[in-house]
Amino acid sequence: MRDGIHMGRRRFGIEGGIIGVTAAAVVSLAVAGALAFAQPGATSKAQAETVDSAGKKPKQAPAVTAVDPSIVHGSDRPGRSLNITIDDGPDPVWTPKVLDVLKKHDVKAVFCMIGPQAKEHPDLVKQVVAAGHKLCDHSISHNTGMDHRPESYQSQQILDAQKMIEDAAGGARVEYYRAPGGAFTPYSRQLAADHGMRPLGWNVDSKDFESGSVETVEATVRGELPNGPTVLFHDGGGNRAKTVASLDRLLPWMKQQGYGFGFPQR
Secondary structure, rough: OOOOOOOOOOOOOOOOOOOOHHOOOHHHHHHHHHHHHOOOOOOOHHHHOOOOHHHHOOOOOOOOOOOOOOOOOOEEOOOOEEEEEEEEOOOHHHHHHHHHHHHHHHOOEEEEEEEHHHHHHHHHHHHHHHOOEEEEOOOOOOOOHHHOOOOOOHHHHHHHHHHHHHHHHHHHOOOEEOOOHOOOOOHHHHHHHHHHOEOOOEEEOOOOOOOOOOOHHHHHHHHHEEEEEEEEEEEEOOOHHHHHHHHHHHHHHHOOOOOOEEEEEE
């Protein structure tokens, strides 16, 4: 919010031919003006900027709080817990299907979105938020060589994507940043953290984007779960039928193994 000062108006007039004022009168007028400025009805410029043409104050987004710039893997849920993360969407075909599977098994996830995709499909971003999932910035261009590009490029990729996703979400905050291909730099991690986004890694790569069967994806995830709690899937970038089928089989299996589901630590 921009700070501003709205100076109260003071009105002076000439009454009954009197053309001068005494020092006492000047003081009185100054005091009266100060009191008028302090009245509850006085509106500062900052306050006025939050009032729309209908006289209603729009919902204000909460202030951004810087977070830890280290790459997080751990879950915010104590005990035996997993974090499900979904990358490269939103996609008009596959994101709704992934959402349906997550709802079916009562599991929440983090959706790491590409900025232009979010801008093109704001309805899907809002569906993700409405279902109780969290948002993650996955850059503008998904350039896995970002760590070799100038800081100005990294900044544009991260901050422009954050704005696109938050605008599409209608006010929900992006809480994480995942560098494409894990191409973090100290600069990008600190930049994301300063803008309220915890850098997000992964421990288990489902490899659902590679060739192979649903059974291959399942075997990969089961074999890598001892590596840590954060599991990577995709809902964008191609045909994700294998992802949808794998999630539908893996999520109940994970519960049978005694896992719960949380979000990455902030």
